[in-house]
Amino acid sequence: MPELPEVETVRRRLEPALVGRTFVRVEISDPRLVRPLEPQEAAQALEGERVVAVRRRGKYLIVCFGSGRSLLIHLRMTGSLRHGPTGSLPDDPHRRAVVTLDDGTDVAYRDVRRFGTWTLLEARELDPYLSARLGAEPLTRTFTARALGTRLEGRRAPIKAALLDQRSLAGMGNIYVDEALWRAGIHPLRPAGELTPAELRRLHRSIRGALAAGIARQGATLRDYATPNGEPGTMQLELKVYGRAGERCPRCRTAIEKMRAGGRGTSFCPRCQPLTQERVRPATPTRS
Numbered sequence: 001m002p003e004l005p006e007v008e009t010v011r012r013r014l015e016p017a018l019v020g021r022t023f024v025r026v027e028i029s030d031p032r033l034v035r036p037l038e039p040q041e042a043a044q045a046l047e048g049e050r051v052v053a054v055r056r057r058g059k060y061l062i063v064c065f066g067s068g069r070s071l072l073i074h075l076r077m078t079g080s081l082r083h084g085p086t087g088s089l090p091d092d093p094h095r096r097a098v099v100t101l102d103d104g105t106d107v108a109y110r111d112v113r114r115f116g117t118w119t120l121l122e123a124r125e126l127d128p129y130l131s132a133r134l135g136a137e138p139l140t141r142t143f144t145a146r147a148l149g150t151r152l153e154g155r156r157a158p159i160k161a162a163l164l165d166q167r168s169l170a171g172m173g174n175i176y177v178d179e180a181l182w183r184a185g186i187h188p189l190r191p192a193g194e195l196t197p198a199e200l201r202r203l204h205r206s207i208r209g210a211l212a213a214g215i216a217r218q219g220a221t222l223r224d225y226a227t228p229n230g231e232p233g234t235m236q237l238e239l240k241v242y243g244r245a246g247e248r249c250p251r252c253r254t255a256i257e258k259m260r261a262g263g264r265g266t267s268f269c270p271r272c273q274p275l276t277q278e279r280v281r282p283a284t285p286t287r288s
C-alpha cells in the first residue's frame with residue numbers, strides 16, 4: 001500500500017509533467033472512483049482546468065487548479081498513476097481513468113482493488129477536508145519531538161496503532177511504522193502515552209529517517225506500486241524488519257518476530273524492541 005514516501009515520489013515525478021498543463025479530455029470508467037459524483041459529471045468538471053501545483057498531504061496527492069478547485073487523489077491499496085505520450089501506454093484492464101493533457105501526454109490511473117478515490121473540492125473545502133482527516137505532517141519543520149509527544153499524550157493505545165492513525169500523524173502505514181519503531185528500539189505494543197522524552201526524541205528522529213530513506217529510494221515496491229514512469233522503487237531492498245519475520249535483525253542478529261499490533265501484522269526485533277522498558281527506564285521518568 002502506498003505510504004508517504006511512495007505518494008511523495010509520485011508527486012515529485014508528476015509535478016513537472018502537470019504544472020502549467022490543461023486537462024483537455026478526462027475519461028472515467030469506474031463510478032466508484034469519483035463517488036458521489038457521476039463519472040460524466042466529474043469528467044466535465046475537470047475538463048478545461050489548468051494545473052497550478054501538485055501538492056501532497058499525508059497520503060493524499062493534491063492537484064491544484066487555476067480555478068481554485070483541487071483534485072484529491074488517494075491511491076489506497078493498489079492505485080497507481082502512469083504518465084506518457086498519448087496512446088503510448090499499454091492496454092490495461094485495471095485502468096480506471098485517463099486524463100489527456102494539452103501537451104499530447106496522458107496521465108492514466110490504474111487500480112486493481114478499486115479502493116482508490118478521486119475527490120473534487122472547491123477552494124474553500126480543501127482545508128477543512130484535510131484537517132478533519134489528517135494530523136501532523138512528519139517531514140515539516142513544525143513537527144518536532146515535542147509536537148509528537150503532544151500528539152501521543154494520554155493515549156493508551158499501542159504506539160503502533162497511534163502511529164497508524166492518520167489523525168495523529170499523517171502519511172505512515174504498516175511498512176514505515178514498523179521500520180520507524182525498529183529504528184527507535186520501541187516495542188509496537190508500548191502504550192503511546194507512556195513513552196519517555198528520550199524515547200520520543202528517538203522515535204521522532206526514526207520516523208523522519210525511515211520516511212526520508214523511502215523517498216530517497218523512490219518508495220517500496222512490494223506489489224502494485226510503481227513510479228509514473230512505470231519503474232519500481234527500491235526501498236523494499238532496504239527494509240530492516242517489515243516483511244522479514246524469521247530473518248535476522250540487521251542490528252543484533254536475533255530472529256525477527258511477527259505479531260498482531262494495531263490490528264495489523266507487525267514485524268519487530270524482540271531484543272532491540274523490548275516490551276519492558278528496562279534498558280531505558282533509569283533515563284527519565286515517564287510523564288504522568
Ligand SMILES: [Zn+2]
Nearest residue numbers: 249252269272
Ligand atoms: Zn535486534
